[in-house]
Amino acid sequence: MTPVAPIGAHQLLIFLLQIGTLLLLALALGALATRLRLPSVVGELLAGVLVGPSLLAHLAPDLQQWLFPAQPGQFHLLDAVGQLGVILLVGLTGIHLDMGLVRRRAATAAGVSVGGLVVPLGLGVAAGFLIPGSLIPDGADTMVFALFLGVAMCVSAIPVLAKTLMDMKLIHRNVGQLSLTAGMIDDAFGWFMLSIVSAMAVHTVSTGTVLTSLAYLAAIVVFALTVGRPLVRGSLRLAARSEGAGPTVATTVVLIVLAGAATHALGLEAVFGAFVMGILIGGAGKVDPAKLAPLRTVVLGALAPVFFATAGLRMDLTALSEPPVLLAGLAVLAVAVVGKFLGVYAGAKLSRLNRWEALALGAGLNARGVIEVVVAMVGLRLGIVSVEVYTMIILVAVVTSVMAPPLLRMAMARVERTADEELRETAYRAWERQPSG
Numbered sequence: 483m484t485p486v487a488p489i490g491a492h493q494l495l496i497f498l499l500q501i502g503t504l505l506l507l508a509l510a511l512g513a514l515a516t517r518l519r520l521p522s523v524v525g526e527l528l529a530g531v532l533v534g535p536s537l538l539a540h541l542a543p544d545l546q547q548w549l550f551p552a553q554p555g556q557f558h559l560l561d562a563v564g565q566l567g568v569i570l571l572v573g574l575t576g577i578h579l580d581m582g583l584v585r586r587r588a589a590t591a592a593g594v595s596v597g598g599l600v601v602p603l604g605l606g607v608a609a610g611f612l613i614p615g616s617l618i619p620d621g622a623d624t625m626v627f628a629l630f631l632g633v634a635m636c637v638s639a640i641p642v643l644a645k646t647l648m649d650m651k652l653i654h655r656n657v658g659q660l661s662l663t664a665g666m667i668d669d670a671f672g673w674f675m676l677s678i679v680s681a682m683a684v685h686t687v688s689t690g691t692v693l694t695s696l697a698y699l700a701a702i703v704v705f706a707l708t709v710g711r712p713l714v715r716g717s718l719r720l721a722a723r724s725e726g727a728g729p730t731v732a733t734t735v736v737l738i739v740l741a742g743a744a745t746h747a748l749g750l751e752a753v754f755g756a757f758v759m760g761i762l763i764g765g766a767g768k769v770d771p772a773k774l775a776p777l778r779t780v781v782l783g784a785l786a787p788v789f790f791a792t793a794g795l796r797m798d799l800t801a802l803s804e805p806p807v808l809l810a811g812l813a814v815l816a817v818a819v820v821g822k823f824l825g826v827y828a829g830a831k832l833s834r835l836n837r838w839e840a841l842a843l844g845a846g847l848n849a850r851g852v853i854e855v856v857v858a859m860v861g862l863r864l865g866i867v868s869v870e871v872y873t874m875i876i877l878v879a880v881v882t883s884v885m886a887p888p889l890l891r892m893a894m895a896r897v898e899r900t901a902d903e904e905l906r907e908t909a910y911r912a913w914e915r916q917p918s919g
Contacts, residue, residue: 497559499549501788504529504560504795508787516649520887523645526787527880530794540800550795564792565752566739567785572753573738574781575644576760577769578653579662590833591660595667597829598847599636602821603675606635609817613810619868623682630679630866634875635818637672638665639853639883643846645786646886652894657839661846664826666757668847670699676857677749683864698748706758714762718769727773734763734774793855797880801873811874818878819885822848838896845889854879 489497511525511532532538538546550557610628618627643665647653653662674695714737721733738756745755763769802808823844830840858875861867867875 493556493559496549496551496556500560501563503533503549504791505784505788507532508791509783512787519891520884522649522787523790524884524887526790527794527883529787530791531797531799532794534795535798536800560788560792560795563785564789567781567787567789569742569752569756570735570738570777570781571644571786571789573734573741573756573760573763574774574778575653575662576757576762577764577774579659579761579764581761581765587656587660590830590835591663591667593833594660594826594829594843594847595664595671597825597827597832598638598664598668598822599671599825601825601828602635602818603632605817605821606632609635609814613814613871614806617807617810617868617870619865622866626679626682627866629675629682630861631814631871633672633675633679634854634857634861634878635821636668636675637850637853637857638668638822638847639850639879643849643886645782645790646846646849646883646890648782650887650890652890655894655897656900657842657846657894657897661843664843665847666754670754672853672857674699676860679866680860680864683866695749698750702745702748702750702755702758706762710759710762711766714759715766718763718766722770722773727776730769730773731777734769734777737763796855796859797876798869798873799876799880801870802877804870807870807873810870811877814874815878815881818850819848819882822882836897838893842890842893842897845886845893848882848889849886850879850882854882 507529508526511529512522513525515525515528516522533546533550535546607628610631611624613627613631615624618624643661644653647658647661652658677695717733717737718730721729724730738759741755741759742752743755745758746752802811826844826847827840830843831837835843854875858867858872858879861875862869862872
């Protein structure tokens with residue numbers, strides 16, 4: 483067997499400069515966003531936009547091409563770091579999810595989720611049929627395009643929502659927990675629908691495809707409830723025998739990453755497996771929060787910012803300078819915002835939540851962030867959407883992520899705290915303490 487050559491010296495240099503540049507800008511702009519009372523994720527996304535094709539490519543094209551060359555292999559190195567960051571971020575989010583609350587308020591979460599799916603999906607499909615044909619790629623089926631736009635309108639960005647709730651210290655609140663639960667249901671349905679629409683785009687959709695995807699989702703839940711629980715509990719018990727934090731951190735990372743790999747191998751999103759594993763770890767009751775504080779610091783302080791900056795790097799907002807694209811983009815943005823807000827608000831009110839709780843849920847679940855970017859990239863790769871429509875979807879991702887924090891802050895200021903939330907907040911603060919050993 484011929485040995486694989488190590489990474490080239492120049493490729494390694496570019497990679498290190500990319501990581502250092504993106505992380506430096508992400509931390510600086512994230513801190514600026516925080517000072518402006520926005521979540522740091524907004525600044526981290528902007529970091530990638532500034533050094534990408536939207537700005538630096540026009541101000542200093544030679545420098546931009548040298549630092550971020552259009553070479554798949556080079557970009558894949560960045561993607562690998564970013565994917566590890568988002569998988570661990572979603573895993574940590576699952577650990578913080580209060581399953582007791584989820585069980586007690588399952589009907590509420592389901593009602594919010596259904597409203598947040600049906601209304602934006604329907605409006606998105608309708609908008610897809612109304613968009614000028616000149617913006618639809620040649621050869622693309624109008625029905626597939628409309629369905630794809632509907633899927634893009636109904637997803638929520640769990641990574642962005644999780645980071646926003648953590649930054650604003652709302653993840654322990656009932657509304658935060660309900661937002662994550664409903665958002666995960668939305669995303670599970672969204673990824674399922676995306677796989678169906680993608681199959682339709684390549685003319686391979688069938689009843690078998692749909693049934694197989696549903697069977698995989700059911701199998702994951704059954705595995706988690708039967709084999710997963712004792713496996714996770716035993717692994718964490720073994721790691722806890724050590725006084726240091728290292729074994730617990732390493733075991734947690736292994737479990738989350740392998741769970742992501744398993745769902746990815748089944749054709750589902752890796753973040754779905756990471757989230758499910760996080761729930762299992764949080765429910766095992768064998769983790770000392772202080773021992774996982776180092777992992778939380780590394781993920782939130784370094785890996786997640788690189789992921790968000792890399793996502794911003796893929797955006798090209800200059801296409802919005804064309805009036806027809808801008809007008810259509812604003813229309814799509816309006817459909818996305820109104821559809822999600824109306825759907826979630828209606829679902830929350832039917833579930834007997836008050837109007838401020840309903841508004842807070844609508845604000846949180848309206849954030850599309852980088853999940854929207856991933857969906858848009860799938861559509862572009864399969865030829866379902868044009869570059870112009872891709873840019874419109876990116877506009878939705880950015881604007882809704884910026885809108886979420888001030889609306890959340892306004893609504894949550896009027897939501898009374900409960901005793902359960904106080905207890906959950908105390909437990910959450912334990913995660914921020916550094917281990918004494």
